[in-house]
Each structure stands twice: as C-alpha cells, then as structure tokens.
Amino acid sequence: MSHHDKYGIATAEPVSYSHTMNVPAYLARIGYSGPVTPTAEVLRALHRAHMLSVPFENLDISRGRKIVVDQDACARKIVEERRGGFCYEMNGAFAALLQAMAFKVTLLSARVARQDGSFGPEFDHLTLRVDLDRPWLADVGFGDSFVEPLRLLPGIAQKDGSQIYRITESASVLQLEKWDAGEIWKPQYGFTLQPRHIGEFVEMCHYHQTSPDSSFTRKRLCSRATPDGRITLSDMKLLITRNANKEERTLSSQDEWRETLREHFDIVLD
Numbered sequence: 001m002s003h004h005d006k007y008g009i010a011t012a013e014p015v016s017y018s019h020t021m022n023v024p025a026y027l028a029r030i031g032y033s034g035p036v037t038p039t040a041e042v043l044r045a046l047h048r049a050h051m052l053s054v055p056f057e058n059l060d061i062s063r064g065r066k067i068v069v070d071q072d073a074c075a076r077k078i079v080e081e082r083r084g085g086f087c088y089e090m091n092g093a094f095a096a097l098l099q100a101m102a103f104k105v106t107l108l109s110a111r112v113a114r115q116d117g118s119f120g121p122e123f124d125h126l127t128l129r130v131d132l133d134r135p136w137l138a139d140v141g142f143g144d145s146f147v148e149p150l151r152l153l154p155g156i157a158q159k160d161g162s163q164i165y166r167i168t169e170s171a172s173v174l175q176l177e178k179w180d181a182g183e184i185w186k187p188q189y190g191f192t193l194q195p196r197h198i199g200e201f202v203e204m205c206h207y208h209q210t211s212p213d214s215s216f217t218r219k220r221l222c223s224r225a226t227p228d229g230r231i232t233l234s235d236m237k238l239l240i241t242r243n244a245n246k247e248e249r250t251l252s253s254q255d256e257w258r259e260t261l262r263e264h265f266d267i268v269l270d
Contacts, residue, residue, distance in 0.1 A: 021100040055084035057222040071096040090141030104131040113187035123204040
C-alpha cells in the first residue's frame with residue numbers, strides 16, 4: 001500500500017528490514033540508555049549517539065574483505081565487531097534498528113555532489129526518511145555531516161551544532177546543502193522521495209569497493225564525530241578538529257596507525 005505525501009511523490013508503507021535485530025545490544029554499542037518510544041526526541045538522541053560512537057570507515061576494502069548489502073550482517077559488524085562502515089552499511093543497519101523500535105523508515109537513493117558541480121549516479125548514496133508527526137532526513141553514513149536529523153522540509157535553514165544545512169526543492173528533486181565557509185550553499189547530495197529497497201544498492205556498493213574511480217578504493221578512511229568536532233584518520237594523516245581548531249599530524253608507521261585506530265575509534269583489526 002502507498003500514499004502520496006505533500007510533495008506528490010508516492011511513499012510506501014514500511015517493510016520489515018530485520019528479524020534478528022538485537023536492539024539492546026545495538027543501543028549498548030552506541031551508548032544509548034534513554035527512552036525507546038518512536039518520537040522525534042528519541043530519533044535525535046539515537047542519531048547523535050550513533051554519530052558519536054560508530055565511525056564512518058572503509059577499512060575492509062583495503063583488506064580485501066567484501067562488503068555485502070545485508071542489513072543483519074552490517075548490524076553484526078557494527079555491534080559484535082565494534083566496527084563502522086560506509087553508507088550502505090551504516091544507514092542500512094540504522095534503518096533496521098529504527099524499524100525494530102517501531103519507527104517508520106523509508107530507504108532513499110541519493111546522488112552525491114562532485115567537485116565539478118555534477119552529481120553521481122542513482123544509488124550512489126543511501127539515506128533515510130523517517131516519518132513521525134512530520135518527516136525527517138536521517139543519515140549516519142555520510143561522514144562529516146549533520147549530527148542530528150534534519151526536518152525534511154525544503155526552504156528553511158537548520159542549525160546543527162556549528163554547521164547550517166538546508167534542503168532545497170526543484171521539480172520533485174530535493175538537494176541537501178551545507179553553508180560553506182566561503183559563504184555559499186554547497187551541495188551535498190540530491191535525492192527524491194521514491195521509496196527504495198536495500199537490494200537496489202548492491203550494484204553501486206560493489207562499484208564503490210572495487211572501482212579505481214571510487215574514492216573509497218584510493219585511501220583508507222576512518223572518521224567519527226566528537227562532542228566538539230571530529231576526528232579523522234585518512235591513510236597516515238590524523239586530523240583532529242575541536243571547536244573549529246584543527247590539529248594535523250602524519251603517522252610514522254603501520255604500528256602507530258593501528259594504535260591510533262584502537263585509541264580513537266576502538267577498532268582492533270585482526
């Protein structure tokens with residue numbers, strides 16, 4: 001069954017993403033111990049906890065470990081292995097968690113903005129719509145992005161910590177934009193509200209972990225939001241941002257790289 005939302009785009013009823021989700025274990029993994037009722041306040045708290053606890057990372061690609069588009073497997077990787085992942089893993093698992101907690105979640109396909117002003121292909125990125133009393137855009141898998149979900153409402157500036165975002169709309173295509181230091185709105189990705197199924201992202205997930213043209217095959221990356229900024233390990237460079245102050249240094253060895261992973265991201269690779 002489907003209905004049409006205020007934008008005139010058909011939206012589907014939520015489907016069951018997971019039959020094996022261990023909600024208490026997932027909540028413990030992200031350090032969340034608050035209410036579990038499906039409200040906007042709980043969604044914001046879960047989103048923030050996920051961003052602060054689970055790193056955006058692509059480490060399995062350089063290790064030759066295949067990343068599969070399977071929400072149960074991604075949740076196990078995050079919870080049991082204490083790892084992170086990229087968008088298909090992070091938002092796939094987060095959607096399964098939310099659905100298991102009785103949130104109404106819709107998977108959306110997004111096309112990521114490129115440096116030259118163009119956009120990537122369909123299914124380039126997986127993001128989430130969450131419907132409560134009003135629709136929200138949730139995304140814990142885009143790296144350096146909003147820490148709390150945004151109102152899925154075009155035309156309003158929304159403050160998220162020290163950053164400002166907005167969603168614009170043109171011909172039923174929505175665009176997430178971020179206010180840049182150069183005092184311009186910088187596109188992040190474009191998307192529609194067409195409901196998607198997890199299997200539709202398989203081909204692009206394979207591309208991003210195998211193609212030499214994918215940014216994810218070019219360097220190892222691990223990044224996590226912090227209460228006052230972000231910490232990122234990009235190959236052998238460690239960048240720590242605190243209240244807009246940036247500190248960068250180059251690591252000297254693979255042993256130091258592994259120790260940095262353990263110290264800052266609680267990741268121990270076998």
